Amino acid sequence: MSIDRYSIEQAHERIKPYIHRTPVLTSKSINEATGCHVYLKCENFQKVGAFKARGAMNAALSLDAEDRAKGLATHSSGNHAQALARAAKILGTQAYIVMPHTAPEIKKRGVRGYSGEIFECEPTLQARETTLAEVIKKTGAIEIHPFNNYDVIEGQATAAKELFADVRELDAILAPVGGGGLLSGTALAAKYFSPETKVIAAEPAGSDDTYRSLKSGKLEPAQSQTIADGLLTTVGDKTFPIIQKHVSEVITVTDDEIIAAMRLVWERVKIIIEPSCAVPVAALIKEKARFHDQRVGIILSGGNVDLEKVLALLTR
Amino acid sequence: MSIDRYSIEQAHERIKPYIHRTPVLTSKSINEATGCHVYLKCENFQKVGAFKARGAMNAALSLDAEDRAKGLATHSSGNHAQALARAAKILGTQAYIVMPHTAPEIKKRGVRGYSGEIFECEPTLQARETTLAEVIKKTGAIEIHPFNNYDVIEGQATAAKELFADVRELDAILAPVGGGGLLSGTALAAKYFSPETKVIAAEPAGSDDTYRSLKSGKLEPAQSQTIADGLLTTVGDKTFPIIQKHVSEVITVTDDEIIAAMRLVWERVKIIIEPSCAVPVAALIKEKARFHDQRVGIILSGGNVDLEKVLALLTR
Numbered sequence: 001m002s003i004d005r006y007s008i009e010q011a012h013e014r015i016k017p018y019i020h021r022t023p024v025l026t027s028k029s030i031n032e033a034t035g036c037h038v039y040l041k042c043e044n045f046q047k048v049g050a051f052k053a054r055g056a057m058n059a060a061l062s063l064d065a066e067d068r069a070k071g072l073a074t075h076s077s078g079n080h081a082q083a084l085a086r087a088a089k090i091l092g093t094q095a096y097i098v099m100p101h102t103a104p105e106i107k108k109r110g111v112r113g114y115s116g117e118i119f120e121c122e123p124t125l126q127a128r129e130t131t132l133a134e135v136i137k138k139t140g141a142i143e144i145h146p147f148n149n150y151d152v153i154e155g156q157a158t159a160a161k162e163l164f165a166d167v168r169e170l171d172a173i174l175a176p177v178g179g180g181g182l183l184s185g186t187a188l189a190a191k192y193f194s195p196e197t198k199v200i201a202a203e204p205a206g207s208d209d210t211y212r213s214l215k216s217g218k219l220e221p222a223q224s225q226t227i228a229d230g231l232l233t234t235v236g237d238k239t240f241p242i243i244q245k246h247v248s249e250v251i252t253v254t255d256d257e258i259i260a261a262m263r264l265v266w267e268r269v270k271i272i273i274e275p276s277c278a279v280p281v282a283a284l285i286k287e288k289a290r291f292h293d294q295r296v297g298i299i300l301s302g303g304n305v306d307l308e309k310v311l312a313l314l315t316r
Numbered sequence: 317m318s319i320d321r322y323s324i325e326q327a328h329e330r331i332k333p334y335i336h337r338t339p340v341l342t343s344k345s346i347n348e349a350t351g352c353h354v355y356l357k358c359e360n361f362q363k364v365g366a367f368k369a370r371g372a373m374n375a376a377l378s379l380d381a382e383d384r385a386k387g388l389a390t391h392s393s394g395n396h397a398q399a400l401a402r403a404a405k406i407l408g409t410q411a412y413i414v415m416p417h418t419a420p421e422i423k424k425r426g427v428r429g430y431s432g433e434i435f436e437c438e439p440t441l442q443a444r445e446t447t448l449a450e451v452i453k454k455t456g457a458i459e460i461h462p463f464n465n466y467d468v469i470e471g472q473a474t475a476a477k478e479l480f481a482d483v484r485e486l487d488a489i490l491a492p493v494g495g496g497g498l499l500s501g502t503a504l505a506a507k508y509f510s511p512e513t514k515v516i517a518a519e520p521a522g523s524d525d526t527y528r529s530l531k532s533g534k535l536e537p538a539q540s541q542t543i544a545d546g547l548l549t550t551v552g553d554k555t556f557p558i559i560q561k562h563v564s565e566v567i568t569v570t571d572d573e574i575i576a577a578m579r580l581v582w583e584r585v586k587i588i589i590e591p592s593c594a595v596p597v598a599a600l601i602k603e604k605a606r607f608h609d610q611r612v613g614i615i616l617s618g619g620n621v622d623l624e625k626v627l628a629l630l631t632r
Contacts, residue, residue, distance in 0.1 A: 023339065025361075044586045045341075263623070270360045270619035272586040303586035307579065311627035 005192035029268035044303030056083035058155030071141035080146035085116030147181030148236030156185030171294035174280035178231035180239030187246035202283035230276030251283035321508035345584035360619030372399035374471030387457035401432030463497030464552030472501030487610035490596035494547035496555030503562035518599035546592030567599035
């Protein structure tokens with residue numbers, strides 16, 4: 001499978017009835033803090049509160065009817081779980097979600113709210129994969145991986161596509177990177193819809209596998225110490241080659257920088273973003289000298305936060 | 317002075333270059349929680365983070381050049397202080413703001429950020445009024461009262477006017493009431509631009525002077541125990557008659573109900589609102605049976621929160 005301009009356009013048409021066209025916000029305070037002209041693509045206002053609604057819906061819609069009827073399965077403790085459960089419900093099929101038993105109750109409620117069936121497991125990658133394999137064996141469901149799936153990548157590309165349509169002549173676009181679904185989609189959208197725009201990744205220093213993988217030229221294992229809990233995963237064998245080819249660089253930021261950026265957005269833009277979502281904002285502030293007076297797009301990836309946890313971060 | 321359709325239209329034209337036309341958001345979660353169709357007019361995204369930017373700017377622009385050059389003065393510990401300082405700065409005059417020395421540092425920084433001059437006083441109404449009188453005597457500045465001023469009321473009316481233009485056939489519109497500037501403006505906007513829409517006030521039970529004043533037919537003194545700190549003031553002799561004439565009723569809500577509503581909006585709409593701003597949302601949830609399936613507008617008045625303080629509320 002190859003992703004091109006046409007396939008992204010098709011994906012966009014396919015998912016449009018089921019997603020929000022999210023607004024682009026600008027903020028004088030953010031422009032002052034960064035020294036450039038910032039355009040915030042607000043996927044925190046997206047269905048299920050994150051861009052993940054796009055990729056999951058595109059993957060579900062791209063299955064033929066027979067496969068789709070078998071049900072959709074994934075392991076995820078985060079936004080993809082809700083996004084897939086929602087897609088399944090809308091399309092009249094079943095979602096089977098493997099989650100570590102340590103996942104926050106609010107995430108489980110979100111999945112159950114869309115009638116998704118949850119299978120709990122130990123909080124290790126191995127347990128998640130084993131449990132998912134068992135669930136698939138038992139149910140015959142189709143796996144929809146959170147990021148290492150071309151249909152998912154294509155769906156995530158539509159966020160940047162919308163931003164490029166709304167804001168012309170961006171000098172750069174920043175997206176966070178965890179597994180790389182959003183980043184590789186953003187990079188492909190730039191290639192086909194705004195080729196002059198540089199694509200820059202933002203990554204927590206405590207989980208900088210993409211930064212290290214790009215340096216070494218091969219997939220490096222993840223560390224896992226950051227408050228940006230949506231970005232703990234490692235890029236996959238489908239996302240990494242796209243990133244290698246189309247992403248200019250990775251800026252890494254510390255947890256303190258992430259918290260300061262999140263606080264700035266909450267207080268000055270008056271919108272709720274999750275820690276992972278603040279990572280590119282932090283990157284822009286950190287490297288502001290380089291972006292002076294440029295037009296910079298940022299994909300604000302999501303707004304699903306555990307308020308107690310986040311407020312504890314803000315006040316620590 | 318009388319406020320009519322034409323004067324509100326004029327005020328709107330006057331302030332348009334200086335304010336945001338704020339978006340109207342809808343949310344499936346909020347509709348589910350309230351059982352009706354809710355349209356949120358997001359004045360939390362307004363300049364200075366609150367509708368107060370409208371009234372202060374209209375009052376400042378309505379002065380003749382000679383008076384305006386004398387400077388603008390007020391006592392306020394809240395959003396009006398910043399709004400007036402901003403208006404003064406934009407119009408090239410000076411703002412003199414009397415604030416209790418206990419006012420949060422962030423509010424003082426906001427005023428100073430617009431080059432406003434702060435005069436600190438004891439945190440009592442009497443001290444505030446005495447200090448303001450001294451400042452006016454010394455500087456010759458013109459007082460712009462936070463709400464008991466027809467130009468201010470007219471400016472605040474423009475928020476509802478915009479909502480009525482964007483969303484037709486609202487059955488009801490809810491606004492919070494403190495001093496009554498926003499509420500009386502909203503009531504007049506409904507009268508002239510959407511006469512079929514019922515205007516309902518929402519007030520903290522711990523500061524229910526409007527509720528009691530409407531019952532007794534005269535201005536009742538305020539109590540002052542609520543976390544909705546923007547609504548501690550009492551309606552004035554200019555706002556109360558408008559409210560008496562044009563507001564159908566006042567729904568009062570407890571602090572617990574306010575906190576639950578604020579949390580709902582933060583978590584599900586992904587926007588930051590201040591406790592005062594959550595009061596009408598709480599009122600709608602409390603009285604949901606009555607509004608079943610109706611089309612209801614809510615003025616979300618502002619988003620200026622002290623994050624630390626809100627943390628304490630959400631986790632108490």
